[in-house]
Amino acid sequence: MAEEDKQQKTEQELEVIKQAIEGKVERVEQEEQHIYKQVRSIAFSILSPKMVKKMASAKIVTPELYDKEGYPVDGGLMDIRLGVIDPGLRCKTCGSKLKECIGHFGYIELARPIIHVKFVNIVMTLLKCTCRECGRILIPDNKISKIRENLDQIEKESGIEERRQKVKEIIAGLKTTNKCPLCKAKQKKISLEKPTTFLEDEKRLSPIEIRARLEKIPDSDCEIFGLKVPHVRPEWMVLTVLPIPPVTMRPSITLESGERSEDDLTHKLGDIVRINQRLFENINAGAPEIIVEDLWDLLQYHVTTFFDNNIAQLPPARHRSGQPLKTLTERIKSKEGRIRHNLAGKRTNFSARTVISPDPMLELFEVGVPSIIATKLTVPERVNEWNIQYLKTFVEKGPDKYPGANYIIRPDGKKKKITDETKEASLEELQPGYIVERHLMDGDISIFNRQPSLHRMSMMCHRVKVLPGKTLRLNPAVCTPYNADFDGDEMNFHVPQTEEARAEAEILMEVQTQLISLRYGLSIIGCTQDAISGNYVLTKNVSVKREDAIDLIGAVGVADFSKLPRKAIVTGREVFSALLPDDFNYSGHSRLCDRSKDKCDKEFHVVIDNGKLLSGVMDRNSIGEESGLMLRSIHQKYGKDFSIELLGRIFRLGIEFLLRTGFTSALSDTDLPEPAKQKILEDLDIARKDVGILIQQFKEAKLEVFPGKTMQETLELKILEVLNKARNETGRTVANFADKRTNTMIMAESGARGNLLNLAQMAACVGQQALRGKRIEKGYEQRTISHFKKNDLSSEAHGFISNGFKTGLTPSEFFFGSMTGRDSLMDTALRTPKSGYLYRRLANAMQDLKVEYDNTVRDASKKIIQFEYGEDGIDVSKSENGVINVKRIINSV
Amino acid sequence: MKKPKFKVDKHILTPKHIKISEREKLQLLEKYNITSKELPKILKTDSAIKELEAKPGDVIKIIRKSPTAGVSLFYRMVSDV
Numbered sequence: 001m002a003e004e005d006k007q008q009k010t011e012q013e014l015e016v017i018k019q020a021i022e023g024k025v026e027r028v029e030q031e032e033q034h035i036y037k038q039v040r041s042i043a044f045s046i047l048s049p050k051m052v053k054k055m056a057s058a059k060i061v062t063p064e065l066y067d068k069e070g071y072p073v074d075g076g077l078m079d080i081r082l083g084v085i086d087p088g089l090r091c092k093t094c095g096s097k098l099k100e101c102i103g104h105f106g107y108i109e110l111a112r113p114i115i116h117v118k119f120v121n122i123v124m125t126l127l128k129c130t131c132r133e134c135g136r137i138l139i140p141d142n143k144i145s146k147i148r149e150n151l152d153q154i155e156k157e158s159g160i161e162e163r164r165q166k167v168k169e170i171i172a173g174l175k176t177t178n179k180c181p182l183c184k185a186k187q188k189k190i191s192l193e194k195p196t197t198f199l200e201d202e203k204r205l206s207p208i209e210i211r212a213r214l215e216k217i218p219d220s221d222c223e224i225f226g227l228k229v230p231h232v233r234p235e236w237m238v239l240t241v242l243p244i245p246p247v248t249m250r251p252s253i254t255l256e257s258g259e260r261s262e263d264d265l266t267h268k269l270g271d272i273v274r275i276n277q278r279l280f281e282n283i284n285a286g287a288p289e290i291i292v293e294d295l296w297d298l299l300q301y302h303v304t305t306f307f308d309n310n311i312a313q314l315p316p317a318r319h320r321s322g323q324p325l326k327t328l329t330e331r332i333k334s335k336e337g338r339i340r341h342n343l344a345g346k347r348t349n350f351s352a353r354t355v356i357s358p359d360p361m362l363e364l365f366e367v368g369v370p371s372i373i374a375t376k377l378t379v380p381e382r383v384n385e386w387n388i389q390y391l392k393t394f395v396e397k398g399p400d401k402y403p404g405a406n407y408i409i410r411p412d413g414k415k416k417k418i419t420d421e422t423k424e425a426s427l428e429e430l431q432p433g434y435i436v437e438r439h440l441m442d443g444d445i446s447i448f449n450r451q452p453s454l455h456r457m458s459m460m461c462h463r464v465k466v467l468p469g470k471t472l473r474l475n476p477a478v479c480t481p482y483n484a485d486f487d488g489d490e491m492n493f494h495v496p497q498t499e500e501a502r503a504e505a506e507i508l509m510e511v512q513t514q515l516i517s518l519r520y521g522l523s524i525i526g527c528t529q530d531a532i533s534g535n536y537v538l539t540k541n542v543s544v545k546r547e548d549a550i551d552l553i554g555a556v557g558v559a560d561f562s563k564l565p566r567k568a569i570v571t572g573r574e575v576f577s578a579l580l581p582d583d584f585n586y587s588g589h590s591r592l593c594d595r596s597k598d599k600c601d602k603e604f605h606v607v608i609d610n611g612k613l614l615s616g617v618m619d620r621n622s623i624g625e626e627s628g629l630m631l632r633s634i635h636q637k638y639g640k641d642f643s644i645e646l647l648g649r650i651f652r653l654g655i656e657f658l659l660r661t662g663f664t665s666a667l668s669d670t671d672l673p674e675p676a677k678q679k680i681l682e683d684l685d686i687a688r689k690d691v692g693i694l695i696q697q698f699k700e701a702k703l704e705v706f707p708g709k710t711m712q713e714t715l716e717l718k719i720l721e722v723l724n725k726a727r728n729e730t731g732r733t734v735a736n737f738a739d740k741r742t743n744t745m746i747m748a749e750s751g752a753r754g755n756l757l758n759l760a761q762m763a764a765c766v767g768q769q770a771l772r773g774k775r776i777e778k779g780y781e782q783r784t785i786s787h788f789k790k791n792d793l794s795s796e797a798h799g800f801i802s803n804g805f806k807t808g809l810t811p812s813e814f815f816f817g818s819m820t821g822r823d824s825l826m827d828t829a830l831r832t833p834k835s836g837y838l839y840r841r842l843a844n845a846m847q848d849l850k851v852e853y854d855n856t857v858r859d860a861s862k863k864i865i866q867f868e869y870g871e872d873g874i875d876v877s878k879s880e881n882g883v884i885n886v887k888r889i890i891n892s893v
Numbered sequence: 894m895k896k897p898k899f900k901v902d903k904h905i906l907t908p909k910h911i912k913i914s915e916r917e918k919l920q921l922l923e924k925y926n927i928t929s930k931e932l933p934k935i936l937k938t939d940s941a942i943k944e945l946e947a948k949p950g951d952v953i954k955i956i957r958k959s960p961t962a963g964v965s966l967f968y969r970m971v972s973d974v
Binding site: 158854856858861862863864865867868870871872873874882 | 925926927930931932933957959961962965966967968
């Protein structure tokens with residue numbers, strides 16, 4: 001009765017599948033009829049042998065592929081009933097041509113059953129948990145119903161995932177049972193010899209026996225294991241027939257020489273069919289058991305590697321060239337597999353990639369596009385009554401002259417290329433409803449990106465500016481969000497093709513909208529390098545002639561000179577103030593402010609009153625990237641569009657000013673006056689002596705030992721301390737004596753580039769080289785280099801560089817310097833991929849987290865992750881240092 | 894084996910765990926418009942709630958020190974397994 005029921009069920013299912021297949025065939029013929037349905041659920045099941053046969057259009061019996069004429073053999077692996085991959089042929093199953101036919105499955109009858117590798121674990125648990133005699137699950141009858149109820153309840157309460165967990169527990173408990181509670185049969189120990197051999201008490205179980213045992217398991221018991229019967233029967237995990245994938249998923253390629261080269265899957269299937277045929281023949285001829293078994297094992301190997309060619313215990317099947325075959329699992333898995341390579345990530349059209357270079361005269365939200373790219377990438381524009389004349393000018397120019405057009409698209413979707421010959425016809429044909437794909441023009445919307453895209457600021461929307469040259473150009477101020485430089489970096493460029501995409505890019509991704517970092521609430525885009533030193537020099541006691549000042553702010557892009565005071569000589573601060581809006585007020589520290597005092601010096605503290613810079617200098621603290629507090633104030637008051645404009649102007653003011661005055665760092669910048677040199681030498685000498693005294697104490701064992709440290713460790717720590725102190729002392733000397741007017745000092749003071757430590761390293765003393773937090777101690781036996789005596793503990797023998805870069809290093813000092821240099825190079829090279837992988841996992845784990853309207857952070861299933869975003873519910877990008885400054889807001893309203 | 898005297902739940906670094914009443918629980922669910930399934934879970938055997946004798950289904954209120962907000966409240970539902 002149950003048998004009949006099963007039959008009927010499978011019968012019904014088959015009908016459904018058959019209809020689906022036929023439906024597909026019909027759809028192909030009807031040409032693109034879309035059906036929209038919502039997916040409620042997906043059921044996964046295992047193909048039954050019956051189903052395999054039903055869905056197959058051909059039985060494959062011969063490993064041959066083509067006959068002498070190069071025509072596919074009937075019953076071969078390239079049988080045209082399985083679909084067509086040659087132009088001109090028609091599919092025997094559905095009658096459609098190449099590209100229309102989606103392909104059809106075939107099957108082969110296996111001479112002996114074969115274990116499916118991907119199911120060995122389930123087969124294993126099933127064998128272990130059911131009786132070898134009666135096939136029932138090893139649970140007493142009275143307990144079964146209770147367990148079933150329990151499982152159902154768990155599923156209802158906490159979902160299918162929990163149920164699976166529970167099933168696992170039950171299975172784990174069953175594995176030790178050694179007597180069937182129903183028929184009292186003794187159970188033998190079953191083990192798995194990987195990958196596909198099952199042993200029962202050290203005796204081999206043949207797949208035939210395994211299949212017989214699985215067949216005996218009743219439907220009701222299967223359900224406890226989570227196998228619902230119409231979908232899955234355990235014996236289907238032992239294959240008796242093997243579906244042959246359609247040729248369309250394993251197309252052969254014709255080489256230039258006219259030779260055919262088959263797909264890896266076809267090769268593997270050929271092996272399977274060949275061995276299977278031989279096995280059949282041997283069995284029918286009554287060959288000795290040993291030969292049959294050898295062939296059977298070989299067939300098992302081929303079928304296993306057909307599914308997965310990367311099984312630890314099996315040697316991978318290889319081409320004749322020795323390179324391993326790519327079979328089913330390898331096609332899907334890992335980075336180059338179908339999922340991550342073709343589904344999660346795709347190749348795009350309407351995109352470009354080249355080297356980038358800087359152009360400060362571009363606006364921040366612009367991107368310079370080479371004209372070659374601009375004639376290849378297009379924007380589709382729909383023709384209507386009002387723009388037909390305008391669009392015709394593009395078509396007239398054709399694909400080669402800029403700005404022209406490359407294609408027109410007819411209302412029926414047919415794409416026509418514009419060439420010199422078809423130009424006239426296209427022009428004639430053009431009417432409302434058509435689409436013209438015109439060249440990229442200034443002001444078009446594009447998306448600009450640099451990998452690795454770790455940020456949302458790594459992909460921003462820029463306006464196109466078509467320029468001569470062959471590189472993509474960007475304002476150097478937007479390097480920070482992309483983390484770009486110009487040492488050969490390449491960037492990607494995309495042109496959105498629909499109105500929706502363009503609107504979305506403009507509203508959500510434009511550079512202006514990305515100004516304030518959501519990590520720390522300051523402007524990520526700001527002045528860098530020259531722009532900072534330029535503004536610093538300008539705002540620090542410089543006066544220029546009025547003509548020069550006008551020239552300067554004119555070059556920056558300001559046309560209104562009325563803000564400049566009517567004087568023959570204007571100060572740098574007045575020039576800078578000319579850019580600021582009249583109602584802007586700001587007060588903040590500059591880098592020169594002494595923060596230890598309550599009130600800082602009036603000279604350095606930045607005060608802007610009604611758009612006039614009254615005192616202070618512009619430096620990194622005010623206008624720098626990731627630190628510019630003035631930029632944040634401007635953004636708060638005047639909004640994104642004004643900020644980006646002003647930022648561009650300030651940036652340009654800095655470099656334009658430097659351009660006019662000149663700015664170079666010279667070797668003489670590191671010159672020190674004689675007393676300073678003397679002091680540095682003395683300090684280093686004292687340090688050297690101190691180290692000598694420490695070593696002496698150590699040798700006499702008189703050194704005072706730090707708690708928890710050995711004498712040796714104490715010595716190392718003390719020496720490090722002494723040497724560090726000495727280096728800092730030289731640094732201080734350099735800072736005190738160095739000429740503040742030198743350009744190197746200006747760069748360091750304004751925060752444009754470099755710091756006092758760098759200067760001290762050049763002028764005075766490089767300092768201790770450290771490997772893993774210790775002095776250098778590697779190298780030869782009991783010494784670092786053979787230039788020193790063994791057990792020499794002195795500072796110079798362990799990597800202290802007492803010379804500065806200008807004086808020059810001794811050979812051994814240079815060697816120590818390269819040791820740490822190599823170490824840090826290796827460190828960065830190894831750290832990058834590691835942190836990249838870490839980031840990938842983090843991003844995947846958090847990708848669907850979202851702040852809901854009630855300020856809770858929830859995942860895709862609306863489970864709460866945080867009850868209040870960031871525990872305080874504050875959006876950092878809209879706060880000041882993580883707090884909302886209510887006082888300031890009230891004052892400003 | 895002797896039982897260790899050290900109790901994790903009394904340690905200064907362990908945030909305070911409090912079992913809330915059924916009424917408070919309902920108020921909480923009401924406030925966030927959720928069912929108890931959407932709450933984060935805590936294991937019944939978690940050392941921090943050993944003393945509370947909480948049953949599966951109870952909600953634990955956790956008072957944590959927070960670098961951003963000073964004090965933050967968190968709720969977790971007791972579950973077995």
